[in-house]
Amino acid sequence: MVNKKLTNNNTKDYNPEKLALGDLKLSLADSKGVRRQIPALDEHWIAREKPFGTYICMLSSYGSVKSDAALEEWQHVATGCLQDFEFLLHLRHHEFWSYMVHFESAMAAIVTFLQRANPYYRQDSNDNNATTNSNGNALSNAKMLYSQLLNHVIRLIMRLITEKESATEWIAPEHHKSLLYNNYLISVPLLCDLVIAVGDADAQNACVLQTIFDTVLRVQPEYIKDLQEGLAFYESAFLSMQIQVENEGCEGAGGGALLDPAADTPYDDVVLFALDCAYTLRLLLQLCPQLLLACEQLKLVQSIANFYDMTVPMLYRNIYMINANASSLRWLNEARQQFLNVVRTITHAQLEAARGQQLVELLQECLSSQTFVIDYQRQYPVEHDIAVLLKTCPKIKNYKVDFVIAGYQKTLSRCTSGVLADEQLSNANTDDEEEGGAQGAAMAVTTLSTVATIETGGSSGRNKRDIDLEVSAVLDVLPDLGMGFIRRLLTRYDNSEQAIAAILDDNLPPDLMHMDRQEVFIPADPQDKLQRQMGVRHYNVHDGDRYDVLTQDNPQCIIKQGKGLPGEARNAEQLLDDKRDIGQLKQRYQQYALVEETPDEAGTGAEYDDEYDDSYEALNDGQAPPISLLRAKLQQQATAANSAYEAQDASEDEQDDDESDEEQQKQAKRGPADFCENPEVTRARYQQRQQAKYGGQRQHQQGDVTGAPKGQGQSQQTTRNRGQKEAHKSSRANHNRKAGAAFKRSKGMLS
Structure with missing residues (x-):
């Protein structure tokens, strides 16, 4: 077995041939004198058995600095992490890369520190807390220790992206980018955490970040694609925040129960997440301009x-x-300002690239978001950009440009600043004057419109609602x-349906969850309100209502002066002399008057003529067509037939009158005991009347169309009468209403 103590034998020229790390092999001898060739990048060079320590955050929940025992614990952990980072920095080139590639906890220590590092935009608040804390020396030492940790982590990342440390310690470019990319030594989440930990508050920090990004993208261009794919995360992040805000009763979400007593409101997590997303996005676009095109493709500005x-x-x-005094309100305004800066970065890049059509379309699509339009127009007036754009792109359609400018200006003109917005701004300015830092000045945002929209426009919108x-x-x-509880609930929702759904789902806001639901x-x-307005107190129950003529310019009532109502009779004599109802009846019956089809005074024909061609109206009177002789003849025949029928009807009516007189005489002869006439007597009398009228057997008249019984044949006269009746049936019965109307007028009846 190879003796690992030999790894510390430092030879001055251990790589005399100056080979790259991937090709270098080192010769080592064990305790028995046997020499072996070991690759420079190998697990053999990992002499440490204890894993690297895990860093814990210096800040407690929601930005407050740890103190007392918690701060001492952090210092102990941070000191161990600092020693681990120093150990990695002092390793030789091949040992350092062996640890980074083959020792998992080495890279995990760097990633954990960046994930739990203090956000750079919270440094000023931490300093302020440190000066007011009694244990100021301990916090000052902790801050110095944290600065050393951050410095060591940046140096480790710089060493990771460095290809050549010396003539004998270097990595081939292909091998280098493969190590970084395939072993996840550099990743998109690490870069995002790095920009939040370092930030651009200081010029030197911004320069360091720019160097790191330029080197990473040069060594491995694949990171550009990863960053572009990472931008798609923001769409889901916005949706997630929206869901958490809407689900107020969800535990751990926007409006759930407070999981941490250090939080002012249940929404602090959402606000801090939005703030982190805003700063990260702005710095990524600033450090990597290649992402601007991806933002346009993903429609990030619209999101x-x-x-x-x-x-x-x-x-x-x-x-x-x-x-109302929660710190998250200030964080939210800060996040809004950063989002505006992101949009400004994208639009400014389009303006510099002379991409006028894309810029105008982008601004036009954002017009539907009124709150964003107001804030963006206040910060960066659109008309200034359009004026510069027209100089470089004169071919842009003017009507689109005018529409965008008018839309942004009109939306801003309709917004008025609210009182709370001014107070929020004044508080921010006061804090900035006390702190005196550059970051505090950045937090002093000009009056943004969401506060004004909610407090002024939102209240006016609630006044327009019918709360009752x-x-x-x-x-x-x-x-x-109770009505009191319902009214409190309706102030939190846009309509009654949402309030009912929240109650049924038991998804109420935390402050309303434990309230008395039977509140009255x-x-x-209204008298108190009227007294404050007028200074005079009335004692009428109707004072201040819609019928009060003293407070309403247009009361919803009739103001009566003198006797009677306006437009009516003043006394009984005027009431009896009023004949307006008779005039209305006369006018009503005049609408049913008969319109005769007689030639008019000019002799141009009948007023109602079915065959009249109105295309001749534009011609002179002499050019109008004459009346048809055939039609005039048919009218005369119809008039004569109507006169004959009227005479016949008159004679029949006289006979009926005589019969009715006889009936009355017979009824008079009946005694008072006769309740009704005997039907036999009625039938006999009817038969006598028929016998007297027709002489026993009905004689066929000249115009009769009945004829002989069936089977005995019909006479020629009967057949001719039937044809005559069929041809002229429209002049009688229901087909000739003029004749009927003339008959009724002759009898004294009004139609």
Whole structure:
């Protein structure tokens, strides 16, 4: 067995041929003097049996620095990690790579530290806490120890991406990129953790990060594809945050029970995750401009705008209702500013590349997200970019450009800053003046519109809702609830359906979960409100309502002055002299007046003529066609036939009148005891009347169409009468309403 103590034999020129690490083999002798050739990259060179230590975070939950015993424990663990990192840095070239490739805990120690490192954007708050803490010296030493750890980790990563350390210690490029990529020594999650741990708050740190990214992408171009695929993670991250905010009752999610007492609200985890995503994305685009094209293909800006418009206002509202002084409100504003910077980076790159069509379409697609449009227009006015764009791309369609500019400006003009937004801004400015740091100045964001939208636009939207109607809808489904509890619940939801669903699913916000569900609602006294407005107190029960003429400019009632109502009679004499109802009846019956088809005064023909061709209306009167002689003749014949029928009907009516008189006389002769007439007498009288009228047997008249009984043949006159009746049947019965109307007028009846 090879003696591992021989690994520490340091020869000055152990690689005289200056071979690469993959081709180098070292000759070693064991205790018996037997020499062996061992590859330079091999597990043989791992002399350590104890695994490397695991780093723990210096910060406790939600950014507060550990203290007392927890801080002492961190210092002990951090000191062990620092010794491990120093051990790796002092290894020779082939030993270092052997540990990185074949000793799993070596790389795990670096990854764990980056995952649990302090975010660079929280350094100022940590310093502030350190100065106010009684154990300031311990925190100062802890900060110095953390700086050494971060420095050693950066040096280890720089050594990993270095191909040639000296003339005898180097790796072939193909072998180097294979080691980094296939053994996951450098990965996308590691790079994301690195940018958050180092940051760009200091120019030197930004330069170090840029060097690392440039070297990694040069050594192994495959990392560009991995980073592009990693950007697709943001779409699922936005969806995850939205689900956590909407599921308020889910344990450990947005509005669940507080799993950590150090959290101000249940939404602190979501806000910190959004803040980390925003900073990581901004730094990745800054350090790797090759990702800008992938952002356009993945429509990352549209995803940010959608998250900005849907999730951020809801998140702010929920946090504010639970704790108005929560630190997560400041973190949320900081995350919003970083998302705006990300969008600005993408649009500025398109502007510099003269990609005008893509820029205009991108801004146009974001118009539907009102909250994002307002904030972006305040930070980076669109009209300035468009003005620069038109100089480089004059062929862009002007109507699209005008539409985008008008949309952004109109959306901003309709938004007014809220009081709470101004307070939030003033608090942020005060904290920045006290801290005096560059990061604090970055947190002092100009008045962003989500706060204003929620506190002003949101309240106006709630005023437009009919809360009483929604309360009634909830009571119809859940009558055991109190109106006070329902009103509190409706302030947290957009409509009654969502409130009912939350109650039935037992998915209420934490602050409403244990409230009294039979809370009574006591409405505000309208007299108190009226007194505050006018300074005069009234004692009428109707004061301040919609019928009050003293407070309403247009009361929903009729103002009566003097006797009677407006437009009605003042006394009985005017009421009796009012003949308007008779005039209305007269006008009503005039609508049924007969319209005669007689030639008009101009002699151009009948007013209602079925055969009249209205195409001749534009011609002169002399050019109008004459009345058809045949039609005039048919009209005369019809008039004559109607007159004959009217005379016959008149004679029949006279006979019927005479018969009715006889009936009345006979009825008068009946005694008062006769309740009704005997049917036999009625039938006999009818037969006598028929005998007197037709003389025993009905004689055929000239116009009779009945003819002889069936089987005895019909006369020629009967057949001719039937044809005449068939030809002129439209002039009688129900087909000729004019004749019927004329008959009724002759009898004194009104139609």
